[in-house]
Amino acid sequence: MPRPARVSPDRILAAAAVEFAARGFGGARVDRIARRARVNKAMLYYHFKSKQGLYRALLRRTFSLAAARFQAIAASDAPPAEKVDRVIAGLAALIHDQEFFPAIMMREVAEGGAHLDRETLLTLAAVPRAVGGLVQQGIAEGAFRDVNPLFAYLSMLAPIVFYLAAGPIRKEFGALHLEHLEPLPVDDFVQHMQETMRRALARTS
């Protein structure tokens, strides 16, 4: 039983992540994805059956991995405030396994779910659900003040996603000497957002 060796689909998905993140659905080129994955185009169409099929498969994998992380945090028995800390740090850490998650998420929000089917939409929705649920529970336990859980979700995740996705354009700005662009380390921003959310959710006004 040497190995089933399904290396192709994974390599294709990895290449697709790079391409779709950088250029969006409409700007992505199937040829480029195939070349980067070192398979020929026919192989790509054999595994996924269209550009759209590949896109959906990529989004399902990307968002289900992210949702799994948040669900695990939500299911843990840490106190609510610590769960929020972990969600913020976990999102930033996601970039290690899923380098292109932020850009893909930004694009898909702007895309408005075009190109997606019901199943894929359901996968995407698992992310706000996990985080919103966690906040809701914190409110029910009296650990947080009474805020809309979806609002809290947006205020903690959007800045991190934005920050991570903005890496390339920040580099462009830097090349133009536009910002006093100190390295702006990720960890500092994570801490900033953790402190921000701690304050935002604190019961004692």
Place this chain on the structure above:
Amino acid sequence: MPRPARVSPDRILAAAAVEFAARGFGGARVDRIARRARVNKAMLYYHFKSKQGLYRALLRRTFSLAAARFQAIAASDAPPAEKVDRVIAGLAALIHDQEFFPAIMMREVAEGGAHLDRETLLTLAAVPRAVGGLVQQGIAEGAFRDVNPLFAYLSMLAPIVFYLAAGPIRKEFGALHLEHLEPLPVDDFVQHMQETMRRALARTS
């Protein structure tokens, strides 16, 4: 002197905003823009000289209008905390004149400044500069605690942009009965973010 009547370029830009916001640079079709603007393609290429030229012109107009708003707020003599309130409300209000600002901004961040020249990049950079400067001043005056101004910029703008750009996909979720998707009014979210930033920037920990 009846009128200079430069109706075409404006109509083209308006149509381009719809198309680029919905599909991104690579997914946008020049024919669709021309049709929507009710001009023929040759006219479009006469005014702007390529798809890229049109895209740049659109971004310059879009971001310079946004930056102007924030610069006006920064230059006013309101106390720093109120300026932050106004920036948040102003961003949400932007959508009235610039319906597609959020989606375009999200896409361009993900795009990493590809397709842009130096001048256009400079225009985009005016937005973080205006807001960052306003926060910096608040810190200098002792009204805010000592935070990185760029971090503060991200934490106040990203959630609003995300929220506004997510309108279409939220609608998709709603169609699947995924969220207990109450209307989620914009004004409530604006107030939420104002309160969040008030807490995030308060000196007295």
Place this chain on the structure above:
DNA sequence: GTCTATACTTCGATAGAC
């Protein structure tokens, strides 16, 4: 499962008359 070759379509851009 993997490859080469190619069919078919659409796109960005322009020529040239008015």
Place this chain on the structure above:
DNA sequence: GTCTATCGAAGTATAGAC
């Protein structure tokens, strides 16, 4: 400034041999 017609390039997808 405005239009019609069209070119050449590039794109997605597939047929069919191995």
